[in-house]
Amino acid sequence: MIAFIDSRWADILFRAYQHTSLVVQSMILAAVIAVGLAVLVTTIRRLTPVANAVSAVGLTIPSFALLGLLLPVVGIGTVPSVVVVTFYAALPILRNAVVGLQGVDSTIIESARGQGMSGSAVFWRVRLPLSWPVIMTGIRVSAQMSMGVAAIAAYALGPGLGSYIYTGLTQVGGANAVNYAVVGTVGIIVLALLLDALLVLLSRFTTSRGIRA
Amino acid sequence: MTQQTTTGAALELVDVTKSYPGQKSPAVDGLSLSVPAGETVMFVGPSGCGKTTSLKMINRLIEPTSGRLLLDGEDITTKDPTTLRRSIGYVIQGGGLMPHMTVAENVGLVPKLLNWDRGRIASRVDELLDLVGLDPRIYRDRHPRELSGGQQQRVGVARGLAADPPVILMDEPFGAVDPITRQRLQDELMSIQDELQKTIVCVTHDIDEAIKLGDRILILDEGARIAQYDTPERILAAPSEDFVADFIGSGSTLKQLSLLRVGDLELTEPQTCRIGEDVAEVTARVEAAGESSVVILDERDRPREWLFLRTLGRHAVVSEPTTELQTVVDHRSTLSDALDSMLVSSHGGAMVIERDAYIGVITYDAVTEHIRSLRVEAA
Amino acid sequence: MRTTALSREDRLLLFGLPAVVLVVLAGWCLWRASADLGDIEARALAWDAVGQLALEHVLIVLVCAVLVVGCAVPLGILLTRARAGFLAPAVTAAANAGQAAPVIGVIVLLALAVGFGFWTAVLALTVYAFLPVLANTVAGLRGVDPAVIEAARGMGMSPFQVLRRVELPMALPVIMTGVRTALVLLVGAGAFATFIDAGGLGTLIQTGIIMFRHSILVSGALLVALLALLVEWTGRVMELFATPKGLA
Numbered sequence: 001m002i003a004f005i006d007s008r009w010a011d012i013l014f015r016a017y018q019h020t021s022l023v024v025q026s027m028i029l030a031a032v033i034a035v036g037l038a039v040l041v042t043t044i045r046r047l048t049p050v051a052n053a054v055s056a057v058g059l060t061i062p063s064f065a066l067l068g069l070l071l072p073v074v075g076i077g078t079v080p081s082v083v084v085v086t087f088y089a090a091l092p093i094l095r096n097a098v099v100g101l102q103g104v105d106s107t108i109i110e111s112a113r114g115q116g117m118s119g120s121a122v123f124w125r126v127r128l129p130l131s132w133p134v135i136m137t138g139i140r141v142s143a144q145m146s147m148g149v150a151a152i153a154a155y156a157l158g159p160g161l162g163s164y165i166y167t168g169l170t171q172v173g174g175a176n177a178v179n180y181a182v183v184g185t186v187g188i189i190v191l192a193l194l195l196d197a198l199l200v201l202l203s204r205f206t207t208s209r210g211i212r213a
Numbered sequence: 214m215t216q217q218t219t220t221g222a223a224l225e226l227v228d229v230t231k232s233y234p235g236q237k238s239p240a241v242d243g244l245s246l247s248v249p250a251g252e253t254v255m256f257v258g259p260s261g262c263g264k265t266t267s268l269k270m271i272n273r274l275i276e277p278t279s280g281r282l283l284l285d286g287e288d289i290t291t292k293d294p295t296t297l298r299r300s301i302g303y304v305i306q307g308g309g310l311m312p313h314m315t316v317a318e319n320v321g322l323v324p325k326l327l328n329w330d331r332g333r334i335a336s337r338v339d340e341l342l343d344l345v346g347l348d349p350r351i352y353r354d355r356h357p358r359e360l361s362g363g364q365q366q367r368v369g370v371a372r373g374l375a376a377d378p379p380v381i382l383m384d385e386p387f388g389a390v391d392p393i394t395r396q397r398l399q400d401e402l403m404s405i406q407d408e409l410q411k412t413i414v415c416v417t418h419d420i421d422e423a424i425k426l427g428d429r430i431l432i433l434d435e436g437a438r439i440a441q442y443d444t445p446e447r448i449l450a451a452p453s454e455d456f457v458a459d460f461i462g463s464g465s466t467l468k469q470l471s472l473l474r475v476g477d478l479e480l481t482e483p484q485t486c487r488i489g490e491d492v493a494e495v496t497a498r499v500e501a502a503g504e505s506s507v508v509i510l511d512e513r514d515r516p517r518e519w520l521f522l523r524t525l526g527r528h529a530v531v532s533e534p535t536t537e538l539q540t541v542v543d544h545r546s547t548l549s550d551a552l553d554s555m556l557v558s559s560h561g562g563a564m565v566i567e568r569d570a571y572i573g574v575i576t577y578d579a580v581t582e583h584i585r586s587l588r589v590e591a592a
Numbered sequence: 593m594r595t596t597a598l599s600r601e602d603r604l605l606l607f608g609l610p611a612v613v614l615v616v617l618a619g620w621c622l623w624r625a626s627a628d629l630g631d632i633e634a635r636a637l638a639w640d641a642v643g644q645l646a647l648e649h650v651l652i653v654l655v656c657a658v659l660v661v662g663c664a665v666p667l668g669i670l671l672t673r674a675r676a677g678f679l680a681p682a683v684t685a686a687a688n689a690g691q692a693a694p695v696i697g698v699i700v701l702l703a704l705a706v707g708f709g710f711w712t713a714v715l716a717l718t719v720y721a722f723l724p725v726l727a728n729t730v731a732g733l734r735g736v737d738p739a740v741i742e743a744a745r746g747m748g749m750s751p752f753q754v755l756r757r758v759e760l761p762m763a764l765p766v767i768m769t770g771v772r773t774a775l776v777l778l779v780g781a782g783a784f785a786t787f788i789d790a791g792g793l794g795t796l797i798q799t800g801i802i803m804f805r806h807s808i809l810v811s812g813a814l815l816v817a818l819l820a821l822l823v824e825w826t827g828r829v830m831e832l833f834a835t836p837k838g839l840a
């Protein structure tokens with residue numbers, strides 16, 4: 001095992017980097033989309049239950065099935081990985097952003113408007129900062145999930161450590177099958193825990209002391 | 214009291230109406246009202262009569278269905294509401310502070326929206342915190358949840374004053390604090406208003422608060438119909454209709470005590486002494502004056518204790534009192550508030566201060582004497 | 593169950609889900625019956641072949657579900673008893689690490705360790721779906737108002753009676769949510785069973801990709817998704833019935 005890791009160290013690092021980069025970029029995209037949608041559906045109240053239902057149903061659809069449905073449309077490679085990871089990453093963020101934005105005390109918002117804040121100032125300086133801890137919790141859930149989804153998406157020749165797992169599977173009986181599968185799986189667990197720790201820190205530094213738990 | 218220059222602006226509501234969708238009768242039905250610059254107008258009336266709706270139409274948090282609003286003669290009904298609100302202070306129950314912002318950020322909110330430079334905002338924030346009785350060094354960087362309810366409300370008032378707006382709107386500003394804190398906040402607001410002379414429109418459901426704070430009181434009935442709009446004295450003396458009389462309730466003589474300030478009565482001046490003085494000398498002086506008690510002052514003329522001579526006699530020199538004072542009232546306090554303090558005093562009176570300095574003593578007898586004279590006048 | 597008490601979101605899901613599933617399934621059946629399929633597609637998508645795969649898929653999900661509920665709920669009960677409280681931090685730590693493990697990695701590793709086949713798939717998926725049920729059992733039982741438990745004790749109920757008659761019924765909705773989450777996860781993860789020769793609808797997806805036949809690939813993906821939605825809906829209906837009257 002040590003010899004295996006040693007001989008492929010550069011490749012392992014590269015794939016870990018790819019995996020993280022895929023997840024982080026997709027999540028940034030997902031967060032922007034999800035928060036945008038959340039703003040829309042909390043402004044137009046009628047849409048709120050629809051959004052909640054959509055995110056509940058969306059999380060139900062198996063990622064492998066979604067990947068299968070996408071391949072005829074976008075082909076194999078990086079694109080289906082990005083689409084699938086972004087899709088699943090967006091759902092928990094959407095759900096939490098809706099809850100968070102709805103949870104902001106309406107008297108605070110009115111008080112802010114009463115001081116002469118414009119609509120966008122109320123959003124950027126009041127609603128977003130106040131719902132931020134809840135949104136960050138959604139982002140953490142999303143990050144954990146995305147790490148696993150990215151592994152699955154590697155089946156369609158996407159980037160990242162997932163390909164090691166599939167290599168292990170296809171080389172069953174071979175000398176390195178277990179090595180590949182272990183490195184792939186454990187590597188992803190390590191990455192997920194590291195990313196989570198980073199997000200906890202980020203959440204701490206970006207949440208006002210006045211509303212921290 | 215020295216009359217300062219008025220910084221308020223005249224406010225006029227012309228036939229202002231608000232109908233909420235799906236409601237049969239308008240919440241505010243053709244309200245017309247003019248508020249002179251620099252005066253405090255109190256809106257009172259039963260719950261749901263349209264006080265809040267009327268107030269929020271002034272800063273257009275609620276858009277009037279029809280009617281016009283004039284600020285110093287200028288029509289503000291068509292002005293950009295966001296800009297308009299930066300020139301109208303807004304104070305609500307509980308303070309309505311932003312929980313994620315520090316006290317300084319909360320108070321500096323409107324100046325920042327108005328793009329003041331940082332130094333100016335910082336010094337303005339400190340000035341205002343001082344004004345509302347919060348030490349800027351201690352409270353500037355705290356968050357709202359690290360403040361008591363009364364302190365949050367003080368910050369709310371400071372925020373409303375921050376950009377020096379000519380008009381300030383308040384919606385039950387002291388409704389969420391305990392009675393003692395409320396009384397103190399009311400006193401502070403009155404002294405701030407003495408100094409600044411803003412135009413204040415304040416909603417309350419407490420008629421005593423209205424009598425105490427208001428230059429004028431607007432009594433509203435269902436649909437914001439004006440039942441009476443007049444000075445507190447005239448409303449107490451001559452309610453225009455049964456609805457108003459019912460609303461004021463009984464004991465209007467006692468209510469007049471809310472109109473009178475401690476400083477309006479003659480204060481008595483018992484003997485005083487300083488911490489560290491020789492007790493024998495003090496005793497001799499007090500006895501020579503034919504009195505049995507003495508007020509102890511500290512080096513900055515603040516009253517520290519009011520003692521009977523027999524209590525003093527146990528020591529050689531007048532020592533630093535250790536007890537918390539309860540029987541001190543501000544010269545601007547109302548007589549009814551002062552009575553509350555005097556009831557706990559064994560001297561039948563309370564020490565009176567002006568800007569923290571001792572100026573004399575108000576006695577229970579002086580107050581009852583005054584009530585008697587009011588009765589005679591009324592009869 | 594009075595439907596008027598349901599939120600709009602619940603109603604959308606309760607009535608919308610089965611409608612969507614039925615319409616899409618009917619559409620697929622129509623297409624299957626009428627489309628002019630090539631040789632490979634016709635064999636892969638033969639009615640009885642697809643039926644067989646669906647049956648395998650459902651079987652794996654059901655066996656795993658029984659195992660998961662049978663192990664995770666008692667463990668959750670154990671962890672919430674005062675005497676076993678010292679175990680909780682260790683279990684939480686293990687749970688957090690487990691959450692970060694990719695399901696495909698768990699399946700492949702287990703298969704490499706104990707060999708391919710149905711029972712390996714069952715074992716891997718059971719491990720995978722264990723967490724949500726355990727977590728929700730603990731959360732549900734912890735969430736029961738202590739005053740209610742004290743009142744029940746005060747009336748002279750034995751600890752077991754308190755558990756059976758008070759704690760479990762009140763925690764049931766939360767536990768059921770965990771079970772529903774687990775079932776849905778199982779349907780999705782069941783698609784990987786084909787990788788270790790345990791069958792299931794994932795076979796269609798794999799065949800489709802390997803043989804480069806989009807119709808097989810999409811049919812498999814669609815059927816897995818429909819099964820997941822159907823299970824989600826069943827879970828929601830069960831949850832509704834599991835909620836004690838007066839609690840919702």
Ligand SMILES: Nc1ncnc2c1ncn2[C@@H]1O[C@H](COP(=O)(O)OP(=O)(O)O)[C@@H](O)[C@H]1O
Nearest residue numbers: 233234236240259260261262263264265266267
């Ligand atoms: N946003 C609103 N939508 C509909 N009706 C409202 C709304 N706000 C207030 N009202 C109604 O308008 C009337 C006056 O309300 P309000 O101005 O809040 O009364 P007050 O402040 O005097 O208690 C009440 O009957 C209230 O129900």
Ligand SMILES: [Mg+2]
Nearest residue numbers: 264265266416
């Ligand atoms: Mg009101």
